[in-house]
Amino acid sequence: MLGRQLVYRLTISVPVLLGVMLLGFGLMVLVPSDPAAILAGEGATPEVLARIRAELGVDRPIAEQFVRYLVRILQGDFGRSLLNGADVLEEVGRALPPTFELLVGSLLLAIPPGIALGCIAAVFRGRVLDRLIVSGAVLGISTPVFMTGLMLINIVGVQLNALPVQGRVGPPTNWEAARHIILPALTLALVLVGPVARMTRTSMLEIAGQDFVRTARAKGLSQRRVTIRHVLRNALVPTVNLIGLQAGYLLGGVVITETIFAWPGLGRLAVSAITSRDTPMAQGTILFLALSFVLINIAVDVVTALLDPRSGRV
Numbered sequence: 001m002l003g004r005q006l007v008y009r010l011t012i013s014v015p016v017l018l019g020v021m022l023l024g025f026g027l028m029v030l031v032p033s034d035p036a037a038i039l040a041g042e043g044a045t046p047e048v049l050a051r052i053r054a055e056l057g058v059d060r061p062i063a064e065q066f067v068r069y070l071v072r073i074l075q076g077d078f079g080r081s082l083l084n085g086a087d088v089l090e091e092v093g094r095a096l097p098p099t100f101e102l103l104v105g106s107l108l109l110a111i112p113p114g115i116a117l118g119c120i121a122a123v124f125r126g127r128v129l130d131r132l133i134v135s136g137a138v139l140g141i142s143t144p145v146f147m148t149g150l151m152l153i154n155i156v157g158v159q160l161n162a163l164p165v166q167g168r169v170g171p172p173t174n175w176e177a178a179r180h181i182i183l184p185a186l187t188l189a190l191v192l193v194g195p196v197a198r199m200t201r202t203s204m205l206e207i208a209g210q211d212f213v214r215t216a217r218a219k220g221l222s223q224r225r226v227t228i229r230h231v232l233r234n235a236l237v238p239t240v241n242l243i244g245l246q247a248g249y250l251l252g253g254v255v256i257t258e259t260i261f262a263w264p265g266l267g268r269l270a271v272s273a274i275t276s277r278d279t280p281m282a283q284g285t286i287l288f289l290a291l292s293f294v295l296i297n298i299a300v301d302v303v304t305a306l307l308d309p310r311s312g313r314v
Helices: 002-030 035-040 046-056 062-074 088-123 128-142 145-159 175-208 211-218 223-245 247-260 266-275 279-307
Strands: none
Touching: 002 062, 002 279, 035 046, 088 128, 088 175, 088 223, 088 247, 088 266, 088 279, 128 175, 145 175, 145 247, 175 223, 175 247, 211 223, 223 247, 223 279, 247 266, 247 279, 266 279
């Protein structure tokens, strides 16, 4: 059943990626820039510009350009940067690990505390602790990513001088490298912890009133066992689904966070390519960000199926 669901998800992901490729291609084509002028530099003659346009194929109809672009992508050719001639796929390959580290770090900092806070709020429903947690969750959801990042930089990095605020020194395999990822990962985590806590609280309160939970209590099971084994486990299914829905927002937050903290990941590479009108690099980064979103949602579907086998039915 799980294998069939994976095949189904992968199949419906193909049109999504094609749509993203079309959108990314169209947006970059509509940008008022001339790739030939970027390559040739200032002072290039019209003859030189015309020759470069012909070599790049940008003098052809837009529909033909898109078809040629798709063919190149299917062949594994993502083109080369207009600015430095670097292979797009190699640049994206270097930028992916830092982004992956940042995403994993933010999830580790957001999901366990979010679930724990949601459980506490559900157990103490209507009390002061519940209201404080719900208010904090709303505040975290309402605060923009860039504002959270700038506040952390100012307070933790500048005033307290406790953690570095710029750059990456390598994979977080030692304390010095791990110190550099804490603030950017925490910036993203604070965006996600609120929705996770609210969804966990809502799901637990809903499930706590169902018949099978009352039956478990009637059998004499302790409140702790009922809460963890019966209520929380079932409440995690909608929480995991929420994390998948938040993946797009999280990837958008990655772009902003990497720019603020000078983190050399895919988001920062995309911003740099778009602002410099480097069309091949921008199209490649947009495609891989979309692919990351698809893979995150597939992973969420797998976890959901493991938590609740009934969700494996398509």
